[in-house]
Amino acid sequence: MLPEYLNQLFYLIGQAVVFLAAAVLLISVLIALLILYSFKTGNFFAARYMLLGIMLLEDVIKSLFWVARADDSMVDDVGVRLRNYINTKKFLETPYEKRFIFMPQCLRSVQCPAKLTPEGIMCIDCGRCGIGEAKKYAESLGYRFYVVPGSSFIKRIIKKGRPGAIVGVGCSMEIKEGLDLCHSHGIPARGVPLSTSGCVATSIDWEAFYEAIAEVPSTEKQGA
Numbered sequence: 001m002l003p004e005y006l007n008q009l010f011y012l013i014g015q016a017v018v019f020l021a022a023a024v025l026l027i028s029v030l031i032a033l034l035i036l037y038s039f040k041t042g043n044f045f046a047a048r049y050m051l052l053g054i055m056l057l058e059d060v061i062k063s064l065f066w067v068a069r070a071d072d073s074m075v076d077d078v079g080v081r082l083r084n085y086i087n088t089k090k091f092l093e094t095p096y097e098k099r100f101i102f103m104p105q106c107l108r109s110v111q112c113p114a115k116l117t118p119e120g121i122m123c124i125d126c127g128r129c130g131i132g133e134a135k136k137y138a139e140s141l142g143y144r145f146y147v148v149p150g151s152s153f154i155k156r157i158i159k160k161g162r163p164g165a166i167v168g169v170g171c172s173m174e175i176k177e178g179l180d181l182c183h184s185h186g187i188p189a190r191g192v193p194l195s196t197s198g199c200v201a202t203s204i205d206w207e208a209f210y211e212a213i214a215e216v217p218s219t220e221k222q223g224a
């Protein structure tokens, strides 16, 4: 037989655990509904709290999507859009010349003739994929443009070049990791997800990419 005070203690702990589990479930359901709303409308409600909720409760929220037979990639998609939205003001305060673009090498044509250099894979605009055109346009605005051979490359270039803002292209997982990396360096970043992921010959919505990079810095708007 346990003493009465221990019985009471276990009872209280049990109640606290049930209460906590119910609270986590309730908050997760609420965030899942907000994700659906944002996915369908493109609008965000309580963006920072929503992002915090996604970061802390991602697994529970994805399980809810799975139970409801809904596509849980919506969680990643909205997570990236939320981060982009929250970073917008600081991103736009950065002039083009201080912004870097990191493009994944998997977007290249399988017949890409570009060579690997210390500055990444050096696109020669051979016309076999959209990177050459994107590079020309981005550099005409003032961006520094890199085709990334591997993830350690980005860390090295951030350390060396100290960008004011970053646009990163990649699969949802790479973008999430990249945005977290930028956040840890205090760099406002924008992620542009690939339309089809994989190891080679992936694809991107180029219109979304050009839209993400072309937005005029707020400093230039004020000076106009």
Ligand code: SF4
Residues within 6 Å of the ligand: 108, 109, 111, 112, 113, 114, 122, 123, 124, 125, 126, 127, 128, 129, 130, 131, 132, 133
């Ligand atoms: S445009 Fe550039 S990246 Fe694309 S295949 Fe040609 S050299 Fe490679």
